[in-house]
Amino acid sequence: KGKSALVSTGRVERSQAILQSDTAQHVRLTVARGRERDDYPNSPMGAVALARQTFYDVDWYGKAWAAYKADNKLSRPERNEALAALAPYLGGEKPVIIDAANEQFFERADRFARELGLSIIIRGSGREYRRLDLVRASGRTIILPVNFPRPPKVGTVEESLDVSLEELMHWDHAPENPARLEKAGVTFALTTYGLKDAAAFLPNVRRAVERGLSADGALKAMTVTPAALVGAKNRLGSIAPGKAANLVVTDGDLFAKKTKILETWVDGRRHEHAPDPKTDVRGTWAVELGGADGRFAKAIVQLKGSTKSLHGTIRRDADGTDKKDEVKLAKVSLRESQLHLTFEGKSFGHEGVARLSVVVAFPPEGKKTWLGSVLWADGVQETVKAEQTAGPTAKDKEDEDEEDKTDEPDGDKSVVKELTIGEKKEEGTEGNKGNEGKKEGGKKKEPKPETPALYPVNYPLGDFGRMAIPEQPKVLAIKNATIWTSGPAGKIADATLLVQEGKITAVGKDVAIPEGAIVIDAAGKHLSPGIIDCHSHMATDGGVNEGTQAITAEVRIGDFVDANDITIYRQLAGGVTAANILHGSANPIGGQNQVIKLRWGLPGEELKFKEAPPGIKFALGENVKQSNWGEKFTTRYPQSRMGVEQIMRDALSAAKDYQKRHEKWAAEHTGLPPRKDLELDALAEVVAGKRWIHCHSYRQDEILALIRVCDDHKIRIGTLQHILEGYKVADAMAKHGAMGSSFSDWWAYKFEVWDSIPYNGSLMHKAGVVVSFNSDDHELARHLNHEAAKAVKYGGVPEEEALKFV
Known part of the structure; x- marks a missing residue:
């Protein structure tokens, strides 16, 4: 900006x-x-x-x-x-x-x-x-x-x-x-x-x-x-x-509700805010309305209230004593010296609404006067003149003071807490504007005082927020459980798990429980490791894709971890304890990932899994070459699968050259310093093996092409994401060392996945590939245990091994 x-x-x-x-x-x-x-x-x-x-x-x-x-x-x-x-x-x-x-x-x-x-x-x-x-x-x-x-x-x-x-x-x-x-x-x-x-x-x-x-x-x-x-x-x-x-002059404590600002001074110049008594039209006026025939009708106008809220009456009367024809003024407005009145004209011999418009004269000395005209509903227009015979009453001045002291701008009168459905609205509340300050029992109603907040702040604010992070017991023992260790011990029946200060210290059948430990009897229940979702887009409010360029390695999901996302709470209920938040697949090389722990109630920085290796999103196929974006998107390079391979190869070569320039400058300090390029910084970490590639991939030909590019640059792929044709190239994946994070049984939802089969995960697993099943979906992530079970159904993966998929 x-x-x-x-x-x-x-x-x-x-x-x-x-x-x-x-x-x-x-x-x-x-x-x-x-x-x-x-x-x-x-x-x-x-x-x-x-x-x-x-x-x-x-x-x-x-x-x-x-x-x-x-x-x-x-x-x-x-x-x-x-x-x-x-x-x-x-x-x-x-x-x-x-x-x-x-x-x-x-x-x-x-x-x-x-x-x-x-x-x-x-x-x-x-x-x-x-x-x-x-x-x-x-x-x-x-x-x-x-x-x-x-x-x-x-x-x-x-x-x-x-x-x-x-x-x-x-x-x-x-x-x-x-x-x-x-x-x-x-x-x-x-x-x-x-x-x-x-x-x-x-x-x-x-x-x-x-x-x-x-x-x-x-x-x-x-x-x-x-x-x-x-x-x-x-x-x-x-x-x-x-x-x-620069000064503010008031008639009391500036922050008291009834205090009135009288003057503001800017650079020594005075600006008055109090109503100018010279422009006050309240009081009694003797009015003459002149007809076309030269005859005049006399009337008395009474203007009352405050200068900001005028109201009054008009009556046809010769001596000012007979009030039988008095009617209320429907509207009174004063803009500088222009006064406008509307009233029912029947008592003056004209049916319908009359509109009176005059200019008020405020002489330094002498009486105030009017001069203007009245337009009757039947189209007749007559001249009007008037002279003030009495000024505002003491009651009018009292109204002026009260209005000044309680005046608040429209739209911010939110002092009444309307929380009860069907509750009768109080005067002065939202939805009943205009009645605020009306009299009750002869006394002016005072605004209701502010009251403290009804409930303490929780985190995140609102539904399901926590008042504090749950207390962690020093020693916790869970006994008589069937424990799925996902380790060499496999599944242990009637076992005990011991946790001290948040870390597992023992697991097995013959675990001694220390004195003072909190003990949970889990007889008939199962205990497993927390589920990890290896492909998620939850808990980020910074946009999943920066898809404007073919390479956006400079962007970071970690800049926008959304700790308030209700998905965190819901997925915790499904057993998910950690997730790999990935950039989308809008470009061949996208942004940097962020692995999080699902710590509901903590701020975004404290969700970050700091020990997890950093990663970056690569992508292949329809999305990145924009073949499914619409007819407008046909000019960004690359537009073919061949181009996708080439731009990745070029980017990794550029990152190597970039790293060499910086290393040379650091060693020699000769010439101009090289510019820091955040895009190439991230790719240089990939080349150095410090940042894992997580690549959106479907077809076997593209997968093999990426493996060859990375082999040429001596880079090992971290995970091939989706990898629905992984069963065709599982041997190549295992040889390269790439892991596969797949859907369990998604297929045929677009052309490039038509060859997907539900046995994909089990076949990759049997070929020696490290396999996980992911969600790529807020709702599916709550059922990843069911996804793991599909590896048992499709391919006969043992239960203990299938659990490791998630």
């Missing part, structure tokens, strides 16, 4: 309004909606990869020019003003503001900044309370919105079914977010960003104060902290000699 500027809101020339033209660089770690399928990047993980590469390019650019200036015999580096402009941000000299749309993006922004050494400010989401410990530990300053959600609509059974528990809990907790951050010691500045109406800002800050934010903390978050964030604390943010005279 672009850079922001610090601008004065005073009434000055545009050139004088800019106080600071280069305040911060803004970054968004996702993509805008509506991008074309072939526009890079078109996925959130692609956006992060692009931003990461850009900052690495900034670093390289600075080093390259430094080397050239030290030795002008070197080739002059390219000139790139964009990279030069970003240099102060990479070094932390100036701040970078990163958008964080939710608590998970907060974690990602912090991790991104730490990798690159950026000094960042995070534009928050109002959801920081959901991961408060993580936010506090980051030490980041937040630009915090106060766009608290409106009350969910639960007035009918049908509406209530559409509201999730997460929505209800967020509505309940959101106003306490600032208070919780303050209590946690997090520095934040408040912003109007996210509000549909900026006028809701102060009322919402007052709500936050009522829900626990200190008044001093709120004031600091609107003055001192934002001034410091934009590098203007010497000029703005507090009242002190030498600083700009």
Whole structure:
């Protein structure tokens, strides 16, 4: 994104309004909606990869020019003003503001900044309370919105079914977010960003104060902290000699609901907000309506209420005493000096609605007057003039004060908790606007006070969230179980398993149970290792594919681990304890994988299985050559299976050359430093055997071609995914050392899988290939034990061996 500027809101020339033209660089770690399928990047993980590469390019650019200036015999580096402009941000000299749309993006922004050494400010989401410990530990300053959600609509059974528990809990907790951050010691500045109406800002800050934010903390978050964030604390943010005279004048505590802002001063210029008594039209008016025949009808108009909510009456009367013809004004509006009234014209001899429009004169001295016309429903138009005979009453002034003190912008009157289906709506609640503040028993109704959140925060927020991670007993013994070890011991009946501090310490028939252990009697039950899904696309919200280019090795599934994905919870119920989250198959060489442990309730970083070897997605067949994308997608190379083989061969050769250049520079430090290329970095790890290839594959010819390419580069394939014709090339797979992760019994769902058979897994297993059955599907993953059983049915694989498939 672009850079922001610090601008004065005073009434000055545009050139004088800019106080600071280069305040911060803004970054968004996702993509805008509506991008074309072939526009890079078109996925959130692609956006992060692009931003990461850009900052690495900034670093390289600075080093390259430094080397050239030290030795002008070197080739002059390219000139790139964009990279030069970003240099102060990479070094932390100036701040970078990163958008964080939710608590998970907060974690990602912090991790991104730490990798690159950026000094960042995070534009928050109002959801920081959901991961408060993580936010506090980051030490980041937040630009915090106060766009608290409106009350969910639960007035009918049908509406209530559409509201999730997460929505209800967020509505309940959101106003306490600032208070919780303050209590946690997090520095934040408040912003109007996210509000549909900026006028809701102060009322919402007052709500936050009522829900626990200190008044001093709120004031600091609107003055001192934002001034410091934009590098203007010497000029703005507090009242002190030498600083700009930017002031707010109120008639009480700024954060009290009934306090009224009287004046705002910007750069020493005064801006009054109190109603100007000179433009007050409330009171009694003697009106003359002139007919075409020269005769005049006299009337009395009474205007009452507050200046923001006028109402009144009109009556035809000569002396002002007879009220029998008095009618209510249907509408009263005043815009500057233009006054408009509508009323029923029957008492004046005209059926239908009359519309009166006049200009009000407010002389410095003397009485206020009107001049204009009235249009009757029958089309007759007459002149109107009037003179004010009495000003507003004491009661009108009282109404004015009350309205000013309780006024809140429409759309943010969410102080009443409407949680009961069928509950009668209170006056002033959503759905009954306009009645707020009406009298009851002769007294003005006060707004209901804010109440604390009804329930504590769970993780993830909403259905099935946990209050805390389950306590792990120091010693746990499970006895009398049938234990499937998936090891040399095979299946052991009436056995005991001993776990100490999360690690298995003993398994067998004659295991001594230590004193004090928690003992579970599992008689009649079976115990097996946790299931591992070797091909999954769950728990990521960064897009499964960055399919805009043929090679996107720079993107990382690990940048977008979605710890809130309910699929984690559901698959835990099916016995899955770990999963290999893969990039999709949109390109020959896709992005980097992420192996996770299914730790429901923990943040994304703590799901990552750090000991698992890193991997990358390769793919063959219809998907990558775009033959099933539609007629528009016929120009991206490669468009044939031959081209797929060639682009992989070329990419691996390029990675070798890239690695040699970097090794030479590291040893000699001669010439310009080589540029860090994240795409080639990942492929260089493949060539070095540090990153496993997981390749989407179906047909035997393509599988053999890939094996030959990797043999030529001395690379061993990690897994061939899907591998539905693996039974045809099982000997070649075993010789190469490639493992196969297959579907158990999927076939004929597209042309290139027509030769699939349910015996595929058992045949590969018998040929000496390490075989697993995977899901590639959120629902199927909950039944992987059943998938393993199919190896017993199709091919007679022993039960103990079949379990190892998952």
